[in-house]
Amino acid sequence: VDDDVKDVTMDMGNSLLPLNDLKRIDAEQARELERATVEVLNSGYWLNGPRCKDFCEAFSRYIDVAYCVGVGNGTDALEIALRTVMTDYKNRYRSAMRNEVVTVANAGGYTSTACFSVGLVPVYIDIEWGSQLADIESLSAAINERTLAVVATHLYGGVVDVPAIRELLKSRDLDHVVIIEDCAQAHGAMCRGRRVGSFGDIATFSFYPTKNLGAAGDGGLIASHRMDFETTIRALHQYGWSKKYTISYSGGRNSRLDELQAAILHAKLPRLDAANARRREILDAYASACPDGITMVESPLGGVAHLAVLLAEDRDRLRRHLDAQSIAADIHYPVLDCDQAGWMDEKYRVVGGLEVSRASVERILTLPCFPTMTADEVARVCRALQAYKP
Ligand SMILES: Cc1ncc(COP(=O)(O)O)c(C=O)c1O
Numbered sequence: 001v002d003d004d005v006k007d008v009t010m011d012m013g014n015s016l017l018p019l020n021d022l023k024r025i026d027a028e029q030a031r032e033l034e035r036a037t038v039e040v041l042n043s044g045y046w047l048n049g050p051r052c053k054d055f056c057e058a059f060s061r062y063i064d065v066a067y068c069v070g071v072g073n074g075t076d077a078l079e080i081a082l083r084t085v086m087t088d089y090k091n092r093y094r095s096a097m098r099n100e101v102v103t104v105a106n107a108g109g110y111t112s113t114a115c116f117s118v119g120l121v122p123v124y125i126d127i128e129w130g131s132q133l134a135d136i137e138s139l140s141a142a143i144n145e146r147t148l149a150v151v152a153t154h155l156y157g158g159v160v161d162v163p164a165i166r167e168l169l170k171s172r173d174l175d176h177v178v179i180i181e182d183c184a185q186a187h188g189a190m191c192r193g194r195r196v197g198s199f200g201d202i203a204t205f206s207f208y209p210t211k212n213l214g215a216a217g218d219g220g221l222i223a224s225h226r227m228d229f230e231t232t233i234r235a236l237h238q239y240g241w242s243k244k245y246t247i248s249y250s251g252g253r254n255s256r257l258d259e260l261q262a263a264i265l266h267a268k269l270p271r272l273d274a275a276n277a278r279r280r281e282i283l284d285a286y287a288s289a290c291p292d293g294i295t296m297v298e299s300p301l302g303g304v305a306h307l308a309v310l311l312a313e314d315r316d317r318l319r320r321h322l323d324a325q326s327i328a329a330d331i332h333y334p335v336l337d338c339d340q341a342g343w344m345d346e347k348y349r350v351v352g353g354l355e356v357s358r359a360s361v362e363r364i365l366t367l368p369c370f371p372t373m374t375a376d377e378v379a380r381v382c383r384a385l386q387a388y389k390p
Helices: 002-011 027-043 050-063 074-093 110-118 136-142 162-171 227-236 259-289 315-324 355-361 375-387
Strands: 067-071 100-104 121-125 147-153 178-182 202-206 220-224 241-243 294-296 308-312 364-367
Touching: 027 259, 050 067, 050 220, 050 259, 067 074, 067 227, 074 110, 074 147, 074 178, 074 202, 074 220, 074 227, 100 110, 110 121, 121 136, 136 162, 147 162, 162 178, 220 227, 259 294, 259 308, 259 375, 308 315, 315 364, 315 375
Parallel strands: 100 121, 100 147, 147 178, 178 202
Antiparallel strands: 067 220, 202 220, 294 308, 308 364
């Protein structure tokens, strides 16, 4: 009887449409992943082996950045990247004066977490309304002689204009400020013929399972064109070792991309562009279905639609409307970093009133968007959007 009931609800289109569904893997990909997994298990080489090296080389070719180091997750990647920049600065100037990291407050707290854990001060700037990405004027007001780095977060799969940030830094005689691209939500995104991760001095990636390129567990990566940064990153991610059991860098830790995750990611990499194109189609379909008063967040420079995020005046009413049709929705992210209760006692700085960030946090809503969504499911979300009266 239960099964009959389930079938009937499914026929009525009322089964829950989730935000993401990692169980959906096509048969050929499933075979590839199974083969990769069994090979690693049988090899008896589960850490620091050839698969991590091979994947890092393949990813390095994919984003066209000389050096890639696999690490445990995207937050570690940010932390190690920041510590690398600090180490470089201290070695050059024997100073700790530059201790500020300019970033946005709406990107889920990962950069702040990394800053606090290495003793740097996040400086929160405002965002642009349509893209929800860093606002260059606000950035201009934030940078000064204390700025050590700017973290450009390619949020929701959108692309931050990193060359514009570079120009701004140059025009203010701050060329030494390091630009870190947080690409955790934008694997494969292209801008003016180049992939994100190739514009800054360092780029960080997360391979959390729901990311555009996701592992079957935790994973991360740090990329850089600079060989000196690579040397430091490589040491810091394994205890500060310059060679086995020889610690040449303080502030080291253990954060590795394991062989199983590396093999899985390598097997998935050739399908990333096609998966991103499908995500894009879904976002475009939603954009066409939005009634007046609701807009999909879009980056003018392109993007890979990691999340389909909209802006709506009465977001909670829209959420209830979707919920009534069993369409999942969520908020990425519901609390700005500067408002997180757990960080009340941390040292940070806020530039201006963050008016756009504050207005947005009340209006953002994330819709289902994943490459294995069926055409019917996309149409179902579109119908729900069209039927909504803002
Ligand atoms: C923008 C951004 N940066 C960093 C991270 C941190 O990655 P991880 O969860 O692998 O630590 C995430 C995701 O979780 C993210 O979305």
